[in-house]
Amino acid sequence: MLAVFKRGVVFTIFVALMYMVNPALLYGSEDSLKEVMEGYESPQKLFMPQEKEHNATHSINHSPQAKSPSSKGISPRDMKLPKLPDWIYSTAIIESSFNDGSFKKGLGTLLKNGFYITSSEVIYNGTITPTKIYAKMQDDFNANMMCVAQLSIKAIDLDSGLALLKVAKYVDSYCQMRPIKSYYQDRIYKHFGVNVFASSVGIKPQTEAYYPYLDDEFVFIQQSLKLTKFATYYDFDRRVEQVYGFEMERDSYEEFTYGRAFYDKNGVFLGIMSRAGVGYLPVFINRNVIQDFLCDVQDKEIINEEFVRNACKKLGSKRERFFTDMKGRTSFY
Numbered sequence: 082m083l084a085v086f087k088r089g090v091v092f093t094i095f096v097a098l099m100y101m102v103n104p105a106l107l108y109g110s111e112d113s114l115k116e117v118m119e120g121y122e123s124p125q126k127l128f129m130p131q132e133k134e135h136n137a138t139h140s141i142n143h144s145p146q147a148k149s150p151s152s153k154g155i156s157p158r159d160m161k162l163p164k165l166p167d168w169i170y171s172t173a174i175i176e177s178s179f180n181d182g183s184f185k186k187g188l189g190t191l192l193k194n195g196f197y198i199t200s201s202e203v204i205y206n207g208t209i210t211p212t213k214i215y216a217k218m219q220d221d222f223n224a225n226m227m228c229v230a231q232l233s234i235k236a237i238d239l240d241s242g243l244a245l246l247k248v249a250k251y252v253d254s255y256c257q258m259r260p261i262k263s264y265y266q267d268r269i270y271k272h273f274g275v276n277v278f279a280s281s282v283g284i285k286p287q288t289e290a291y292y293p294y295l296d297d298e299f300v301f302i303q304q305s306l307k308l309t310k311f312a313t314y315y316d317f318d319r320r321v322e323q324v325y326g327f328e329m330e331r332d333s334y335e336e337f338t339y340g341r342a343f344y345d346k347n348g349v350f351l352g353i354m355s356r357a358g359v360g361y362l363p364v365f366i367n368r369n370v371i372q373d374f375l376c377d378v379q380d381k382e383i384i385n386e387e388f389v390r391n392a393c394k395k396l397g398s399k400r401e402r403f404f405t406d407m408k409g410r411t412s413f414y
Contacts, residue, residue, distance in 0.1 A: 165221070168344050169301045170273040172293040173197060173218045174226065175246075175340060177204045177211040187340035188293065189216060189246065190353065193274035194386045197246040198371060200339035200355035201237050204244050210234065214246065215256050220265045224300045228256040229266050236378050240404035241325075242355035242366060243374045245384075275342070277350045277371050278392035281399055284308060284327075284367060290343040290351055306330075308343075308351075314359040318405060325403055326352060327365040338363050358404070369401045376400060 168190075175189040175197070187203030197216060204211055214232040219225065233249040251266065253259050262270070286309055294304040308327040316323045343351040343365065352368045376393035378384050393400065 165301075166291070166303060166344070166348050167273055168275060168342065168348055168350075169293055169303065170219065170221050170269060171275045172301055172342065173216040173229070174295075174337065175199050175203050175232070176215045176217070177206075178213050179206050179209045180212050181206075181209060183209075186337060188337050188342070189340050190277075190342040190350075191218075191269065191274050193276045194388045195248065195270055195274065196235065196384070196386075197232060198277065198342075198353065198375075199244050199246060200353065201239055201242050201244045202339040202356055204234060204246070205237060205239070215252070216246075218269060219300055220269060222265070224298075226299060227254040227265070228252050229269060231256070231258070236374075236383055238374055238377075238404075240358040241370050241374050242357045243353075243371060245375070245378060275350055277368060277375070278389075278396070279349050281369060281372060281396060281401075283369070284351055286311065286327075288351070289346060290365070291346065292341050292343045295337060308365060312357075312360070312364045314357070314404075316405070323403065324367070325357060325364075325370050326367045329354065329363055329365055370403045372396065373401060373403050 171191045173189045173191060175187050176184065177186075178184040183206060185203055185206065187200055189197040189199035189203070192198055204214060211234070214234070215228055216230045216232055217226045218229050219227070229252070230248045231250040231252055232246040235245040235247045237244045250258050251260070251262050253263070288308045289305055290308050291303055291305045293301040296302050310328045311324045312326040312328045313322050313324050315321075338354055339356070341354045343353065345351055350368055352366050352371065354363050355366045356363055357366065372392075375389050376396070379386065379389045379393055
């Protein structure tokens with residue numbers, strides 16, 4: 082019995098000495114821990130998208146020199162803007178500055194003969210004429226607004242509220258003078274001039290009229306409104322009530338109200354926003370008034386444009402006359 086007790090004491094002392102020499106024996110080894118954790122999925126791994134995990138592994142296992150064809154840069158020629166009506170690119174922001182320090186902004190429309198039609202309100206300030214007038218437009222390749230020309234006044238008619246401008250100098254995108262047209266300017270003048278003589282048919286109430294609107298990113302987008310109520314004046318010479326456009330709701334007044342052009346659903350020119358001499362508020366000026374204005378300028382040989390001359394000749398007896406009983410507040414330059 083005593084011998085057994087001695088052997089037990091010796092064994093206990095031996096085991097204690099072994100643990101003192103190697104304490105790791107009290108715990109599981111790393112190998113045993115790996116065996117226990119084999120096949121275990123961490124919560125983070127369980128919720129990771131398998132595609133991302135695969136892509137991450139794929140990117141690690143491949144050298145950075147190996148590039149896929151899709152990683153090549155996109156050529157500007159392949160970048161296309163959303164399709165917009167052509168008349169969006171015929172629209173110009175007209176900025177006029179005067180020698181008294183004041184300035185005005187409005188819209189203008191590039192015509193088929195290279196002139197610009199706008200409201201007299203944009204370039205007239207009492208008896209003061211602008212010192213500089215610039216036109217800014219956007220190209221169908223580039224939505225950014227760019228300076229395209231410095232303009233000069235060709236004719237102003239305060240009765241009809243219209244003004245005709247012509248290119249005085251070509252400028253770069255920052256309105257600095259350049260000797261010739263740029264590629265983009267040449268494209269605009271060749272492809273986006275509006276034919277205001279495309280139709281002379283009278284415009285009926287409830288016509289849906291589309292127009293350019295400057296959005297928050299300072300680019301033109303398409304908006305529309307309905308033309309409802311005729312704008313008229315009394316012609317004392319002919320003793321008739323003459324329709325010359327449509328009245329506009331006040332909520333249609335915006336920063337660039339004057340000079341804004343309107344089109345039908347097919348892109349045919351309808352008229353522009355201005356203020357005629359017979360009123361005090363912005364109104365829609367009918368295309369027939371604009372046609373009469375251009376024909377009058379051509380008749381007086383202020384311009385000598387074959388396109389305008391032929392268009393006026395084609396109108397013939399269909400040409401309507403407006404504001405003929407006024408004092409003729411038309412100025413030519």
